Amino acid sequence: MTLTDRYGYPLTLSDPAAQAPWERTVRAFLAHGAETPTHLAETLALCPDFALGHAAHGLFCLLLGRRELVEVAREDLGRAQAARQCCGAGAREAAVVEALADWIAGNPARAADRLDGALADHPADPLLMKLVHAIRFALGDAVGMRRSVESVLSAYDKDHPERGYLLGCRAFALEETGDYVAAERSGHEALALASDDAWGLHAVAHVHDMTGRADEGRIWLESNTAAFAHCNNFRAHVWWHLALMYLDRGDYDRVLALYDEDVRAEKTDDYRDISNAASLLVRLEIEGINIGGRWEELASLSEARVDDRCNVFADLHYMLALGGGDRRQAADRMLASMAAHAEEPGDIARITGTAGVPAALGLDAYQRGNYFSAFHHLHRARPHLFEVGGSHAQRDVFDRIAIDAALKAGLAVEAEALLEDRLRSRGALDRFAAERLERAAGMERASRIMQDARLRAVPA
Template identity: 55%
Template sequence: MAQIDCFGQPTTIGSVAGLEAWNATQMAFMAHGAATPDHLAATLAADPDFALAHAVKGMFLLLLGRRELVPTAREAADHARTAAVRIPVSAREAAFIDALHLWLDGAPSKAVASLDQVQLAAPDDALAMKIGHALRFVLGDAQGMRRAVEQVLPAYGDDHPARGYLMGCHAFALEETGEYGLAAAAGSAALALSPDDAWGLHAVAHVYDMIGEPQKGLRWLNGKEAAWSHCNNFRYHVWWHKALMHLDIGETETVLHLYDTLIRADQTDDYRDISNATSLLMRLELDGIDVGHRWDELAETSAARTDDGSLIFADLHYLLALIGGRREVAAATLVARIAADGARGASEMDMRMASPGAAAARALEAFGEGEYRAAFAGLSKARRHMQLAGGSHAQRDVFERLTIDAGLRAGRLTDTLAILNDRTARRAGRDDQFARTRRAMIADCAAPLRVPAE
């Protein structure tokens, strides 16, 4: 007999203890809680034949973007199929299992479609919503994130325990599709309903980044540390946002302190942590700030990840670390492997290795070697498709900054100004400190070319 979980969904879990652990797993996952894997382990310990938990375990592993975890994800998929034979599962649970296999087969977009089918039948299924949102984020599908959330919003009443988390997802999707005012309102409402909703809180931080209001962003984050202190490594990302705000107002000592004590205090090799660190150090260096030896450990860690190939977003940030740490051989190895994966074209991720990956990788390598014309040409080509690398506008902005600075250094002032203007247009028409500084540089460079008035 099916038991009803905390979101009102029938499940084939076999024990009360297992259901309690499963509910704890789901609630922790909604909040990006560090305890999520512990609750999931307790679920499977209580009910080893709970097929849905095995499938979700596999998807959690794939979201980590690490090649060495793929075999373990395949084991989870096999366990899910075997368990579903022992204890017949619902169509809903079968769709999760199918989604995992599709993802493992190199078709994450089809995996998302399988989860969408779950939500068509049960629009209040918060687990399908949140996993689908996470996977669309990896795929860079901002419009899909928004569409999927807005289709199910009416099904989440005020008493639905995941309503706050859904609104946090809505806030992020609104921000990524340029609706900054609506995003800020949705994120604030999300946090009011679910005070541990770090995703909704961070969506509002994104808004202040995009509209160039760092002081307001700091006021939003200050005092709300409890909303992200319980998180897994996502907490480092929220501190990263805070550092970006301090950087935009010129408080570089504070930025470096946050980097050393919070953002990179745990020197993990998780690609999300690497991306936080490398993109922040690169922003600092582009602004002329000496970051000392901080590149060294990032380069050492990234040199061990050159053969990963799970996500182009991860690979490009590993490459930034290798460039910053002057690891030319490892950088060349990584660039060659990205090109080879792109040429293979066996999966959706391979296609992203081809575009925007290959052009962006070669261009970043050229930037590190001081070949700014080639860097600007390659980055300009890649930027048209950079959304496909996944991540957020704020995360991908490091590549925009590198493109603009490559253009400046190559003397491509007119083309650089056009990119700068396009960047500003997508940021609510407002210049941040980076843009203001580069506009001044362009004006200074162009001044000697003007004909004096007679």
């Protein structure tokens, strides 16, 4: 039967009782809620022939970037297609099923485009909006995120129940495209409308990071912990942002405490959790901090993921963990796996070739102490690194490593150029950059002195 959901669109359900848990699923997904899979499981238990529910589950699996979940997503596609055949599906529901097929075929960009097409016809549907946002985020398509969310802004008037979540997505897209003032305003409005909008909260934290306002960011997050207490492991990512604020202050004891108590409280092998942890440990080591044996468990978990080939952002953070844990053989296998993947068809394979492989070579060289090679590999990857996904703040770890490598290799001019380019994109100087600019300038002064012929000894 065809029902009407709370947003005014047709919903094909054989049991009307499934509508309530389905709408809870959508709301939890918008809020990054830990209860999302519970609500979806209840929906499908009541209505196992719900094509949209199976397709959504498949897309959720693919967003997790785990090799073993690709097969689960493929099974979801089979169930969704069978449900569509036997019970029907509206155009909006069919688009989600077909988007899942696109991604399984190796084309997540096509999946996002297809969902954007459906969004044009169903602009008030927050599930479509958030799915497009999530997929384009995974592809590093900030411009696409912004274009998509702003195309439906007029459909989310003050009476739309999910306007807050839409504004949270808009805040993040604005921040990633450099409109920091508008992003901060949109994020504050999002949280005022949806008190559990952790995505909007974290978008404002991104603005604080990118504009060099670590103390404001620290206060913002510590004053709004209730906004992410309900979250799935996205909660750990918000704690990671707070750790970055303390890192900028030079409060390394507090950073390590946050790492142990919040960022890495749960020792999962979810790539997002490993990414948070690995990038934070690298940042600490660049500052000269001894992080003890914390690499070991990350390296062990990452070693089991060398052949995942699902998400280039994940692969690069596995490389960080393998290097930090001195797993040389596993790192070599990872490099070989990525090189082989780069020769295959599909969006992720292409990104692996343009950005993943050169960046991974740079990370490997850095861990081996080959700083000249590390800088040049990372510099070659840099124009393409946005494609691996994640945010500016997350990918900044690769800039920090490249800058540190350049300074250790004696490439002061190159380090200074990278620091200045980083400053242009961020909009403000942070402590990391200020200290490295001073160091680079000192190296250049020393080089000029050494090359000054007037200061050379004259033979007697």
